[in-house]
Structure formats: C-alpha cells, structure tokens
Amino acid sequence: MNPVHHPGLTVERWAQLELCERLANVGSEVHRAISWRRRDPEYSQTAVERALELLDLSLVTVADQQPRLRELTRVREALVDYFICDNQYGSSDELWQGYFDAFTHAAAVARGS
Numbered sequence: 001m002n003p004v005h006h007p008g009l010t011v012e013r014w015a016q017l018e019l020c021e022r023l024a025n026v027g028s029e030v031h032r033a034i035s036w037r038r039r040d041p042e043y044s045q046t047a048v049e050r051a052l053e054l055l056d057l058s059l060v061t062v063a064d065q066q067p068r069l070r071e072l073t074r075v076r077e078a079l080v081d082y083f084i085c086d087n088q089y090g091s092s093d094e095l096w097q098g099y100f101d102a103f104t105h106a107a108a109v110a111r112g113s
C-alpha cells in the first residue's frame with residue numbers, strides 16, 4: 001500500500017505504534033474534518049481522505065486479529081457514511097469527537113503524558 005496523503009509512512013512504521021496511538025492519529029484528522037467543514041469544505045474533505053488512509057493502513061496491520069479488524073471496518077464504514085454518504089447511521093460531530101477522544105486519552109496515558 002502506497003499512501004497518497006502520507007507518502008513517507010510505511011505499513012511497517014505504522015504498525016510499530018500501539019492501536020490507540022494509530023486511532024488517535026485518525027481522530028486528529030476527523031477532528032480537522034469536522035472543524036473545517038463549514039470554513040473550507042475542500043480542506044475538510046482532504047482531512048477525511050487522510051483519516052481513511054490511516055484507517056486503511058491500520059486495517060492492514062490488524063488483518064489477522066478478527067475483533068480489531070471488525071471494529072476498524074465498522075468505523076471506516078460509519079465514517080464514510082457520515083462524511084461522504086447520507087449519514088444513515090445517524091452519526092454526529094459529538095459522537096465522532098467522543099469516540100476518538102477516548103483513543104487520544106488512552107494514547108496519552110500509555111505514553112505517560
């Protein structure tokens with residue numbers, strides 16, 4: 001997999017991070033997408049693309065771990081539904097921020113911050 005938005009990032013390097021750190025990084029892009037949606041829709045869309053790219057890299061790293069694979073594919077599906085499709089699942093900015101904030105907090109605790 002050759003990332004478009006993160007060209008220097010390899011699957012091997014990404015896999016060295018704990019899953020909570022990876023999802024905290026995805027969450028940063030989701031937060032950007034939300035905060036820029038009204039001010040700059042094009043930048044917001046690019047942030048969504050970056051988040052999906054990081055999720056795709058994460059999917060590769062957990063391909064042999066069924067529960068994690070299932071969770072990440074559902075998250076990806078729901079993000080696409082929310083940002084690109086018709087939001088059939090009824091997601092909200094607050095839901096996504098809360099979901100990813102938990103990983104940001106867990107990553108900070110794991111680092112001892």
